Amino acid sequence: xxxxxxxxxxxxxxxxxxxxxxxxxxxxxxxxxxxxxxxxxxxxxxxxxxxxxxxxxxxxxxxxxxxxxxxxxxxxxxxxxxxxxxxxxxxxxxxxxxxxxxxxxxxxxxxxxxxxxxxxxxxxxxxxxxxxxxxxxxxxxxxxxxxxxxxxxxxxxxxxxxxxxxxxxxxxxxxxxxxxxxxxxxxxxxxxxxxxxxxxxxxxxxxxxxxxxxxxxxxxxxxxxxxxxxxxxxxxxxxxxxxxxxxxxxxxxxxxxxxxxxxxxxxxxxxxxxxxxxxxxxxxxxxxxxxxxxxxxxxxxxxxxxxxxxxx
Amino acid sequence: xxxxxxxxxxxxxxxxxxxxxxxxxxxxxxxxxxxxxxxxxxxxxxxxxxxxxxxxxxxxxxxxxxxxxxxxxxxxxxxxxxxxxxxxxxxxxxxxxxxxxxxxxxxxxxxxxxxxxxxxxxxxxxxxxxxxxxxx
Ligand SMILES: Nc1nc2c(ncn2[C@@H]2O[C@H](COP(=O)(O)OP(=O)(O)OP(=O)(O)O)[C@@H](O)[C@H]2O)c(=O)[nH]1
Ligand SMILES: [Mg+2]
Numbered sequence: 001x002x003x004x005x006x007x008x009x010x011x012x013x014x015x016x017x018x019x020x021x022x023x024x025x026x027x028x029x030x031x032x033x034x035x036x037x038x039x040x041x042x043x044x045x046x047x048x049x050x051x052x053x054x055x056x057x058x059x060x061x062x063x064x065x066x067x068x069x070x071x072x073x074x075x076x077x078x079x080x081x082x083x084x085x086x087x088x089x090x091x092x093x094x095x096x097x098x099x100x101x102x103x104x105x106x107x108x109x110x111x112x113x114x115x116x117x118x119x120x121x122x123x124x125x126x127x128x129x130x131x132x133x134x135x136x137x138x139x140x141x142x143x144x145x146x147x148x149x150x151x152x153x154x155x156x157x158x159x160x161x162x163x164x165x166x167x168x169x170x171x172x173x174x175x176x177x178x179x180x181x182x183x184x185x186x187x188x189x190x191x192x193x194x195x196x197x198x199x200x201x202x203x204x205x206x207x208x209x210x211x212x213x214x215x216x217x218x219x220x221x222x223x224x225x226x227x228x229x230x231x232x233x234x235x236x237x238x239x240x241x242x243x244x245x246x247x248x249x250x251x252x253x254x255x256x257x258x259x260x261x262x263x264x265x266x267x268x269x270x271x272x273x274x275x276x277x278x279x280x281x282x283x284x285x286x287x288x289x290x291x292x293x294x295x296x297x298x299x300x301x302x303x304x305x306x307x308x309x310x311x312x
Numbered sequence: 313x314x315x316x317x318x319x320x321x322x323x324x325x326x327x328x329x330x331x332x333x334x335x336x337x338x339x340x341x342x343x344x345x346x347x348x349x350x351x352x353x354x355x356x357x358x359x360x361x362x363x364x365x366x367x368x369x370x371x372x373x374x375x376x377x378x379x380x381x382x383x384x385x386x387x388x389x390x391x392x393x394x395x396x397x398x399x400x401x402x403x404x405x406x407x408x409x410x411x412x413x414x415x416x417x418x419x420x421x422x423x424x425x426x427x428x429x430x431x432x433x434x435x436x437x438x439x440x441x442x443x444x445x446x447x448x
Contacts, residue, residue, distance in 0.1 A: 018362075018365060018366065019365055019395060019396055022365055022366055022367075022368045023368065025368065026368045030316050088317075088347075089342060089343070091343075092342065092343050092344060092345045093317055093345045094317060094341065094342040094343060094344060094345040094346045094347060094348065095317070095342060095347045095348065096338060096339070096342045096348055096350070097347060097348060097349045097350070097367075098350055100349055100350075100351055100363070100367075101350060101351055101352045104351050104352060104355075104359065104363070107351075107359045107362050107363055107366075108358060108359060108362055113366055114363075114366055114367075115366055115367060116347075116349050116367055118317070118347045120316075120317075
């Protein structure tokens with residue numbers, strides 16, 4: 001416990017120390033006893049940074065594009081945090097956290113903090129602790145927080161409950177994937193990107209995606225129509241336009257009711273996850289050997305016992 | 313509470329350009345239940361130390377095919393210490409003569425694995441060493 005508990009940790013995070021932010025991130029991600037106190041101290045800063053979710057199928061170029069975006073923001077002297085989430089192996093519990101490889105050129109930049117996370121078996125591609133992690137980065141002083149998650153199906157809808165702006169990344173060669181794109185993705189994406197536009201077929205992919213988008217469009221004009229952009233993380237083409245679209249969306253959120261609505265959704269998700277984890281854990285801790293024997297001996301049934309334990 | 317997986321950074325300092333060996337270790341460690349961060353080839357000692365700090369890893373594995381281990385490895389352990397990362401386990405792999413191994417161990421490299429070391433040896437080493445170094 002020695003180095004884990006530092007009475008000045010909060011202050012050091014707020015001052016922008018890398019080592020302190022790293023320590024605080026570990027404490028919240030590992031759900032250490034100190035995590036609640038950190039959450040409380042950092043919460044006043046929440047909502048200050050634009051939280052950008054970058055999602056899309058494996059290999060679409062999410063990390064490469066993130067790296068380009070970081071360079072774009074750094075030219076404006078903005079402070080950037082990156083949380084790169086990869087799945088844990090359900091069998092071993094281990095994980096290969098490979099996103100950093102493509103963002104590593106920013107490793108030595110004092111205005112950038114990169115942390116790789118394994119989802120540790122939590123569904124939806126992001127884990128509960130992502131909220132705490134983002135609070136740490138907000139307190140550390142980030143202007144933008146980029147969360148990268150992989151996903152192709154419905155599951156990345158979860159990222160919509162975590163981030164303010166969702167960028168959905170696909171590529172020209174994923175035409176079939178665009179066709180089959182689930183309604184959920186269409187709805188959560190605030191900005192759609194066809195990356196690798198240096199490759200053959202990008203014009204077709206762009207127009208396919210645009211027409212797919214307009215199919216689902218209702219007649220009345222919406223306050224935000226998700227743009228469909230072409231980028232190349234390889235050449236850097238389209239990155240400034242993506243940065244501009246991200247700024248526009250952030251402005252839209254701030255000016256409209258939508259920003260407040262999303263914040264409420266995020267807080268609701270964080271709160272309900274907090275409650276369910278607390279209740280779940282404390283209830284499970286109350287199960288005794290005696291309880292299990294009682295079940296084996298049919299002295300009580302699981303539903304009645306469960307109800308009793310929850311009331312304790 | 314369930315125990316959290318240990319986090320390991322596998323890094324390739326120096327100038328040699330291929331990383332097949334490092335990738336094999338990355339996969340073996342993932343399959344053994346570690347969270348493994350891999351940052352690619354040609355990492356400077358500063359990048360390795362800064363990555364270890366931001367990722368809050370429990371161990372750093374350095375893979376180096378030839379040559380510069382006597383300068384690079386001690387530089388990395390020093391930079392880790394400078395950043396306050398005192399209980400990060402540092403181990404290395406590569407073609408390293410016995411007399412160098414002894415010197416490296418004095419400089420804070422905990423263990424050195426020669427070419428052809430079975431992957432299970434490395435996994436067993438981490439599983440036995442890490443819990444005593446980090447009291448999680
Ligand atoms: N030609 C081309 N290749 C790209 C582009 N962006 C990324 N790539 C390549 O595509 C591959 C995957 O890139 P990543 O950035 O790792 O993709 P990702 O979506 O983060 O991948 P995962 O995190 O594994 O899902 C790499 O080999 C990149 O070099 C691009 O714009 N053009
Ligand atoms: Mg990636």
